[in-house]
Amino acid sequence: MTNLEGPQGVDTDAGSGASAATEEPDVSSWATTVPQANSAGGYVRQYLQRVRGGDMGSLPAIGGLVVLVLLFSAIQPTFRGLYNFGNMLTEGSGPILLAMGLVFVLLLGEIDLSAGFSGGVCAAVMVRLMVGYDLPWPVTIAAALVTGVIIGLLIGWLRAKVRIPSFVVTLAFFLAFQGVALFIVNNGAGAHGDVRITDDFVLAFENDQMPIWAGWLLAVVLIAGYAAIKFSAQAARRRQGLLGEPTAVLAAKIGGLAIGALVVVFLLNQNRSINRQPIPTNVNGTIKFVSPPAVEGVPWVVLVLVFFFVLWTFILSRTRYGRHVYAVGGNEEAARRAGIPVDRVRISVFVIGSFMAAVGGIMIGSNVAAVSVQNYSGNTLLLAVGAAVIGGTSLFGGKGRVLDALVGGAVVEVIQNGMANLVQGNNGSSVQYIVTGIVLLLAAAIDALSRRRAGATGLA
């Protein structure tokens, strides 16, 4: 990395004393910056250099996703069906929402093992108020979210103020919350056991679709919003006389998002119902053949995913708070000396983690139309942690994005879904567990190795 040093023409004559050092250096001849990447080619080269230096981001996850999708599609006719595409979106949304919150926790080098059961407790609170006390959905959902915030405050306080390692705090809560969720589900007014969700609004997240036009509108708003942000940032940089991203790169990014969003919405707007044969139905006393309702449109949960993805990405990358999260994760002492309230930041990430666990917990309940404690078991949490880590968030803190949760979550869901279809029979779930475990290990290994590589090349 000698090219970073620049010319070494400083007066090194130590013997001449202070008088030599007082000489005014010839500032005019010194270029302050080496040319930056102001062309598309230079930009790409810079990116490749970062990747070689170990800063791979989501690249391994995206590669893995492509390979897995191709593999399962080739050997599994049911996997590549449109129905399964929508199915995977709703099935994967819970762990992905959990993982978005875990990204914040992982950014500080912490862990929240209780996130799965925290979600379970929150969902249990929601369903108990809904079923036992007949409260409307705004109240039940709000109660679940507030429960999440309280859990996060408790974990954060124990970690930051009492100074118990987060591994131990959340392991204790992992056990305790399992009991709390079971207690709420098995006690109180209303049905007990696996409590069925009765509210149509809550069920709609995972079981109903947006109107066709709303899906297109969502895509257009996303693309226009992204382009507006990119162009205004570009304009701001130009006003300050700074180099922006090359126009070609900008266009490629916006174009890529546009194609992706439009293709996904187009696919989801097709009728993906498996049963299309008209079925005999009793209509006002006479038997008629009626076609089953079409399953078409973007599932409502996608709106939830997009909302939280945009919200947390904005907070993490554009606000002072987000910068402080990265700083505390990178060097706690430096953050403290810079006047950042380290303890408050630490508590806040657990609050965000548990809040997102509540959101994910509600979606998991909506997916199976009931709250049953086994759906929030250890596997759920590991899938969510796995999603974040596979996506490129470091377990060592300081490195990660909300996007990682989405990309990693997609990988995890494809494995879950593909393996479940592939190895049906007695040993289906055993193979599934083993493969998911190996993938998680692989992701953690890539994380650790890329850190070592980054240390060796001086790039990170």
Next chain:
Amino acid sequence: MADQPILELRKVDKSFGPVDVLKGVDFAARAGEVTALVGDNGAGKSTLVKCVSGTYAIDGGEYLFEGNPVTVGSPRDASALGIEIVYQDLALCDNLDIVQNMFLGRERTHGLTLDESSMEQAAQETLTSLSVRTVKSVRQRVASLSGGQRQTVAIAKAVLWNSKIVVLDEPTAALGVAQTAQVLALVRRLADRGLAVVLISHNMTDVLQVANSIAVLYLGQMAAQVDRSAVNQQQLVELITTGRLHGTDIPGVRKGAPA
């Protein structure tokens, strides 16, 4: 040296329980000058710096800033006066870039959002004004910088806040020859900009190269604060190791055989 020191300590005492670490120490730093603070291990350099930075409160004596007595009870008080300390371990976040590190904890915002372009420009201007040309891009992560470049960023960070006094704790301790020269040139430029620079160092060559004035601590007492031109390296080493000088007549230095 006729002008008034921007920072002056008079008869400062500091003890920890029964241990008197600083005993009636006088110290002065002037704007536009590099004041070196030297002394053997345990002489009290770090304690003195921590008193200046407000980490420790002084037990006795006076703390004068621009000629006025002030009470500096916390690092925030020191920052408010315009005193910045660059610690040996630099306090930079490896996972953030140069701009992000320079503005850490004092980010500029437009309402809710960070004002990235204005921060980037200000960071660039500060580095340019310090004639720093070893950094490829201000958007480089600090992890990718060499030791000298990190030191440069840490110093530039201190300068960014229009500070009046910059205290550098062993800035060249871990650097190679060329990088040391770069950092020393930067130290000199800080003083030439009108800042008071306090340089703590174990390296006599560095001190003699850039300092205008040299303060020597010996076992918690100020053995001497002398002009750079008044001493040579041998005399300086003698002052550090014995606290006094043989035979030479320099004002403010105790003469005679080592105790």
